[in-house]
Amino acid sequence: AKDSRIRVIHKENGGAGQARNVALAQATGELIGFVDSDDYISPDLYAHLYSLMDGETDVAECAIAITEADGCPFDDGTQAKTVTCTAQEAMALHIQDKLFCQTPPNKLYRRQVVEGIFFPEGNLIDDEFWTYRVLGRARKLVHSEARMYAYRQQPDSAMHKPFSRKRLQGMQAKLQRLTYLGQRMPQLVDLAAEELWMTCLYAMQGSLKGLSGEELALAKQEIGAVAAQLPPVMPDSGKRRMLLALARHSLPAAARLLNVLIDLHILN
Known part of the structure; x- marks a missing residue:
């Protein structure tokens, strides 16, 4: 029935x-x-x-x-x-x-x-x-x-496929969230900005590992454009402070340092 x-x-x-x-x-x-x-x-x-x-x-x-x-x-x-x-x-x-x-x-x-x-x-x-x-x-x-x-968790799901520039959509969503918080919850802007800096770093890390040629160049440009809109932040974690200080000068260099810290199990 x-x-x-x-x-x-x-x-x-x-x-x-x-x-x-x-x-x-x-x-x-x-x-x-x-x-x-x-x-x-x-x-x-x-x-x-x-x-x-x-x-x-x-x-x-x-x-x-x-x-x-x-x-x-x-x-x-x-x-x-x-x-x-x-x-x-x-x-x-x-x-x-x-x-x-x-x-x-x-x-x-x-x-x-x-x-x-x-x-x-x-x-x-x-x-x-x-x-x-x-x-x-x-x-x-x-x-x-x-x-x-x-x-x-499906091994053939979209998020388990090789890295693509579409993954950068999450970074764009967090940029929109940052704007939203600036208007409605300004007390959380620094926290959201710190997390978005880290998202930019992980996006650069994934791009350097998974992309090449024009796709990599476009990804670097997109990530850099988002990072350029972010305020400087001072994380509580010393490791994050070091990474983000370097990221303000060179996101690719900071992403490579992030790889080292992850390989040494210092950061996950």
Whole structure:
């Protein structure tokens, strides 16, 4: 028998961003959730997240289990510790990739915080352009330590393919985030700028390893253009201070030093 609460939309494959946009445009419920096509969830995921959403909580998320197979063991959520944050507190954790990361699945959203915010279409990276804008709208956010979303790592996924200039889209998303924070949460600008400097370094590292010829030249130009817009920062970490001081003079040289530090297990 058909369930009248479920509606299937058939469309040509246009990528995850386009699929989510189509669903967002047609969704009518008060709550919104996403599950990627190759992932799976605990049957209790949404009941657990809903139980965390009091009258002012607009986003609830669970922990992610990274797996390569079916049958990932899930937590039941009954004993899970939770962290409740304001939008600014959650944004700081998001910038540092500690909690409330850019992944749209593993979360439950009130419709009002996602309405009118759409994913870029045709991108390799689309979630980093979307998530910070949603977090910034929320009144309160809750993170649960219960692992109830299985993120399946596929060896042939886009992010496991050889480095390409499309990977630089994440850097552009963080540049947009920096502008957003300057207007709405200026207290977080230095933190976001530091993380974007490091993103530029890792982008240069990937470009030097994976690109050549014109593609490498274009990547260097794009990374340099982003770095030129960043303010100088003074990280707490001495290793980062050294890297970013060098990066302000030569991003390729700083990326090569980053390789050495990683090879020596001094930095990851």
